[in-house]
Amino acid sequence: MGEPLNVGIVGLGTISKQYFDTFATLDSVRITAVADLDAELTGRVAEGLGAAACTVPELVTRDDVDLVLNLTIPVAHRDVALAAIAGGKGVYGEKPLALDTAQAREVLTAADNAGVVVGCAPDTVLGTGTQTARKAIDDGLIGRPIAASATMLVPGHERWHPNPDFYYQPGGGPLLDMGPYYLSALITLLGPVAAVTGAASRTRSTRTIGSGPRTGQSIPVATDTHITAILTHESGALSTVMMSFDVVATRTANIEIHGELGSLVVPDPNRFAGDVQLQTLESKEWEVLPVSAGYLNAGRGIGIADLAATPDGEVPRAGGALAFHVLDVMEAVLASSVSGAARTIGSTVARPSAVPLQTMW
Structure with missing residues (x-):
């Protein structure tokens, strides 16, 4: 001890x-x-x-x-x-x-x-961004959650990464690369996923490296590069997810959560912090919520400190069961995009416990 x-x-x-x-x-x-x-x-x-x-x-x-x-x-x-x-x-x-x-x-x-x-990983969900949004939901500020949207839309990692080959091979693509951040956040906010429906496309058969010593080199694309999915959470909430390496630009928020009484804008789940915005039926305009939960000034690796502080017998917040469920959901989305049929998720996981506002140091 x-x-x-x-x-x-x-x-x-x-x-x-x-x-x-x-x-x-x-x-x-x-x-x-x-x-x-x-x-x-x-x-x-x-x-x-x-x-x-x-x-x-x-x-x-x-x-x-x-x-x-x-x-x-x-x-x-x-x-x-x-x-x-x-x-x-x-x-x-x-x-x-x-x-x-x-x-x-x-x-x-x-x-x-x-x-x-x-x-x-990811342990970004333990930061003040996702956790402040989680507290707003748990405190009933938006009423019963009914829907969410999550978008990660970029033109492709080959524009900045000197060795982007993996991103365009099986096991890569926008969903498996960035999906864990967004799905971990959605499960933290809304609970586990029961079923999915997916669709996918591939815009180009090759990509051109844009930086580093291999600039100008063409690499093959062997995986889908635009994924859209509908997730049905066990709670009944529906999440729409769009992950893409094909989109030039977007002004859409990373994650939005919509309830019967209000809506939340949740900051980028690839970051630990950021403003959480709320609009309710009564307010009719967006307001930034004060930081109220999560690890302050967190960085990658805070999940290990959180794991070390987890009492014996309790499940770590950034634990293997959550990571497995996220991977199960992503596999099902890709399988659904091939078959065209909805897929039931075989695994489940307890919604990770909330992080009270604190520091680890």
């Missing part, structure tokens, strides 16, 4: 710096070991952090590692998670939990058998 959670990190790519920055502000998390396929990078990062430089097999068996933070590419998520669990470690991974629900189920089953915890 009172000791920091010792974290070993596997995968030291671009996203890792955001975790380093957050952990530097937390007393409850300590980085003790790092590993990457690039041994030179591993050594350099380890020296800068005062951590041990390891291979993955070494890291997952170290006595000074309690939890493995898995920041590898999605295709490696399952194997690294299973190695960590086999070493008796908890695991927290970047989204998605695994490439598909079959792999994700392996991870959760292994963790359950080993008695270790699984957590998964």
Whole structure:
């Protein structure tokens, strides 16, 4: 009790710096070991952090590692998670939990058998943006929720990413890339999803890289790049979701929640903070709600601190069960877009508990 959670990190790519920055502000998390396929990078990062430089097999068996933070590419998520669990470690991974629900189920089953915890990004839903909107709903400011819309509309990651190939291959696309942020927020706000109907299209067969050393290179598109879905929540609320790498621009809010008495504009779920706006039948104009819930000044990795603070026997807010349900919903949307038929969601999850207004440091 009172000791920091010792974290070993596997995968030291671009996203890792955001975790380093957050952990530097937390007393409850300590980085003790790092590993990457690039041994030179591993050594350099380890020296800068005062951590041990390891291979993955070494890291997952170290006595000074309690939890493995898995920041590898999605295709490696399952194997690294299973190695960590086999070493008796908890695991927290970047989204998605695994490439598909079959792999994700392996991870959760292994963790359950080993008695270790699984957590998964995104933890942006723990910030003041989504949580202030959650409190407004729970406080009855919009009455009974009846509908929501969620949109992520951009012209494509190849315009800024120097190596965007993965985004246009199976396992990529706008839904699997950005959907976890939006679906995690919708489930946090409105509860689990019972059924979906999806449709998808693919505008172009190739994309041209717009930045970096490969500028001008053409890459193939092997997955759909515009996804539309209707989600029927167990509560009866209906969410319309649109994820696209084909849209030039939009002025539509990221997420809107509509109830019998009012409507909410929810800030970008890829961010921790932002203004929540409310309009009711009585007010007839938008007002910005005061920040009233969530972790203040949060950054990526706050989900691990929240996990560490979760009492034994309780489910972490950014837990494996939520990540599995999100992946299940995304798989069903894509399957529905192929078959043209609605799909029932086989999994469910408890709506994560609300985060009172607080800091972690």
